[in-house]
Amino acid sequence: MTRRLDAVAGETLGPVSATQVTSQLPPENRATQRTMLRSxxxxxxxxxxGLLFITPMLWLLLxxxxxxxxxxxxxxxxxxxxxKHVLKGSxxxxxxxxxxxxxxxxxxxxxxxxxxxxxxxxxxFPLKGGLLLFILFSSGVPLTIMVIPVYEIFSxxxxxxxxxxxxxxxxxSLPFEVYLMKNFIDAVPIDLEEAARMERASTxxxxxxxxxPLAMPGIAAAAIFGFVNAWGSFIVPLILISSNxxxxxxxxxxxxxxxxxxxxxxxxxxxxxxxxxxxxxxxASSRLFREGFLLGGGVKG
Amino acid sequence: MSTVLSGTVTAPHxxxxxxxxxxxxxxxxxxxxxxxxxxxxxxxxFLIPMGYAVYLGxxxxxLVGPDAVKWGFTGTQNLIRLKTDTEFxxxxxxxxxxxxxxxxxxIIVGYCLASLLMRARPWLRVIVGGIxxxxxxxxxxxxxxxxxxxxxxxxxxxxMIGSPQTNFLDSQPLLIVTLANIWSMTGFAMLxxxxxxxxxxxxxxxxxxxxxASTWQRFRMIVLPLMRPTVIAVVLLVALLSLANFSxxxxxxxxxxxxxxxxxxxxxxxxxxxxxxxxxxxxxxNVMVVIASIFGVLYVRVAGRS
Numbered sequence: 255m256t257r258r259l260d261a262v263a264g265e266t267l268g269p270v271s272a273t274q275v276t277s278q279l280p281p282e283n284r285a286t287q288r289t290m291l292r293s294x295x296x297x298x299x300x301x302x303x304g305l306l307f308i309t310p311m312l313w314l315l316l317x318x319x320x321x322x323x324x325x326x327x328x329x330x331x332x333x334x335x336x337x338k339h340v341l342k343g344s345x346x347x348x349x350x351x352x353x354x355x356x357x358x359x360x361x362x363x364x365x366x367x368x369x370x371x372x373x374x375x376x377x378x379f380p381l382k383g384g385l386l387l388f389i390l391f392s393s394g395v396p397l398t399i400m401v402i403p404v405y406e407i408f409s410x411x412x413x414x415x416x417x418x419x420x421x422x423x424x425x426x427s428l429p430f431e432v433y434l435m436k437n438f439i440d441a442v443p444i445d446l447e448e449a450a451r452m453e454r455a456s457t458x459x460x461x462x463x464x465x466x467p468l469a470m471p472g473i474a475a476a477a478i479f480g481f482v483n484a485w486g487s488f489i490v491p492l493i494l495i496s497s498n499x500x501x502x503x504x505x506x507x508x509x510x511x512x513x514x515x516x517x518x519x520x521x522x523x524x525x526x527x528x529x530x531x532x533x534x535x536x537x538a539s540s541r542l543f544r545e546g547f548l549l550g551g552g553v554k555g
Numbered sequence: 556m557s558t559v560l561s562g563t564v565t566a567p568h569x570x571x572x573x574x575x576x577x578x579x580x581x582x583x584x585x586x587x588x589x590x591x592x593x594x595x596x597x598x599x600x601f602l603i604p605m606g607y608a609v610y611l612g613x614x615x616x617x618l619v620g621p622d623a624v625k626w627g628f629t630g631t632q633n634l635i636r637l638k639t640d641t642e643f644x645x646x647x648x649x650x651x652x653x654x655x656x657x658x659x660x661x662i663i664v665g666y667c668l669a670s671l672l673m674r675a676r677p678w679l680r681v682i683v684g685g686i687x688x689x690x691x692x693x694x695x696x697x698x699x700x701x702x703x704x705x706x707x708x709x710x711x712x713x714x715m716i717g718s719p720q721t722n723f724l725d726s727q728p729l730l731i732v733t734l735a736n737i738w739s740m741t742g743f744a745m746l747x748x749x750x751x752x753x754x755x756x757x758x759x760x761x762x763x764x765x766x767x768a769s770t771w772q773r774f775r776m777i778v779l780p781l782m783r784p785t786v787i788a789v790v791l792l793v794a795l796l797s798l799a800n801f802s803x804x805x806x807x808x809x810x811x812x813x814x815x816x817x818x819x820x821x822x823x824x825x826x827x828x829x830x831x832x833x834x835x836x837x838x839x840x841n842v843m844v845v846i847a848s849i850f851g852v853l854y855v856r857v858a859g860r861s
Contacts, residue, residue, distance in 0.1 A: 292674075293674070296671050296674050296675055297675050297676055297679055299667075299671060300668070300671045300672065300675045300679055300680075300683050301679060301683065303664070303667070303668060303671075303683065303687075304679075304682060304683035304686050304687070307683075307686045307687050307690055307738065307741075308686045309705065309711060309712070309715070310690075310701050310702050310705040310706075310711065310735075310738065311686075311689070311690070311701060312705070312711055313701060313704045313705050313710065313711050314697075314700075314701045314704070317704070324709065325704050325707055325708075325709045325710045326709045326710070326711075326714060326719070327710075327711045327714045327715075362596075365592070366592035366593040366596055367593060369589040369590070369592055369593065370589065370590055370592070370593035370594070372589060373586045373589040373590055377582075377583060377586040377589075378581065378582060378586075379582050379586045379587075379590075380582070385590075385594075387855055387859060390854075390855050390858060390859055391848075391851045391852065391854070391855045392597065392601060392851075394791065394792065394795050394850070394851045394854040394855070394858075395795060395844075395847045395848065395850075395851040396795060396796065396798070396799035396847065397601055398799055398801070399798075399799055399820065399840055399843045399844060399847060400600070400601060400604045400605060400608070400840075400844075401840075402608065402611070402823065402827050402833065402836050402837045402840050403604035403605070403607045403608035403611055403837060403840075404600065404604045405827075405833075406607070406611060406616070406833065406837075407603075407604060407607065421596070421600070422600050424596065425596050425597060425600040425601055428593060428596060428597065429597070432593060457583075457585050457589075482694075485694065486694030486695060486696065486802075488695065488696050488801070488802035488805070488806075489801045489802060489805070489820070489824070493824075493828065504694070504696040504802070507696050507697070507700060508696065508805075508806060510700075511700075511703070511806070518704075521700065521704075522704075525696075525697045525700050525701065528694065528696070528697060529692075529693055529694065529697050532692055532693070532694055533689070533692055536688075536692045
């Protein structure tokens, strides 16, 4: 656009500054030029921010496929050997521990959460408003700061292992899950539930056959949140799991930094492998949110 | 219902009639059963530990040694120690800088991104939006790892400015960990504020354009007031998440060099598990609980209203 304006200017007016050209052009052209200039600025600034954001990731991407990796930024000697190294032995076992930890924690939080969310959504009981505020409060406050008293309690009962840690992690994501699922259950038309009650369905049947299937996108999104929360947790397993063989992947990742000779390539490859489930699940959950509220069609007339 | 149908109710007492009304939702005992798992867990692993920590903070419990077995209430001894502990006040200051810096950075960069993305070319929107969201999704441990690698001596940033031996984590540790935190939380702010921006009715903006309002006036008079609740909610969530972002800093600097990046959760951990003062660590944890509760209550007031 700028070039075209220059061409116009060169033909008719000789060398003049852009502002002069602008002032002599018809108003709609002036507006177009301003919009173009603005669009170029917007895209340039955005591109620059994007470059700044990707810079810290470059090392991770390049070093993971570089057989001669260091902390420096270098064109990789391409090979997948790092991935081969980290997907075996104790490192693979740590990933497996992470899966166990996250799955158990997600299962507990989702089941307990859906019951509570259902009663918050449909039932009346004393202190309901206050309890809901408490849920909202604890969904914002990071419950991992309770880790020292929990450590003291767990050590007293000999609970410093994988399973109790999974239970504690489920509690750290439970309030947010309840809140999220409540909002989704609120959107399930109550007519469907009343129809089921007419046919003498029990509360359990209504939950299983009506509410859970219809609120499934919300339940799945909440479960994904719980899984990602437990998967990425570092300080909780660090403190609450005493046995080395039960430590999940974040701790294994940290031990890379404590090795006498840093294995740069393996470190980057393991980091990437560790990220994959998170990226996949987030992608899945954004799709769930998009499909989320199509429940209105379930009720006719 | 059954009594009405069988016809045995001739002239029931008014109170009795009220009791059997079926058109109002009443308390059902199954509600209690449904609430028990969630609230049982929250009581046992949140409220009880919270109360227990208050007591622990006022004892002389240690991780190992004689005081790990025989320990007891020591009154205000730990509180007096906390009051004169310069490392604690230093840590509080570092935490304050870390949180405030993160809030300012996340809000400004997040807002700019959200507003630029709406006007940018579609392909650029997908790429840049994607990069920022990936940075947000990355688990804190990985984010810490990749930032450590990029900012340490010989890392990406040092190479880019042309002096490979510069170690940013040594020269500007607090700034770097704050930047890393901003980097990892901006995506969230961008998504939330982007949604709020799209919800601003275009009629309001058009009316302002018709009345010849400048860009700045449109921003100040229309966009800002409508965005206020969202911005406040993001500020509080960033504050809460930063306060507890142990993993990122532990991976990058472990609180160092010296105590330069020793935010409260790290200092609490250090006292409890490196210096074995479990009770003192719990007390510092309680300070964090108080700070988090203030932010939490504000958050409930903002989020609970909408």
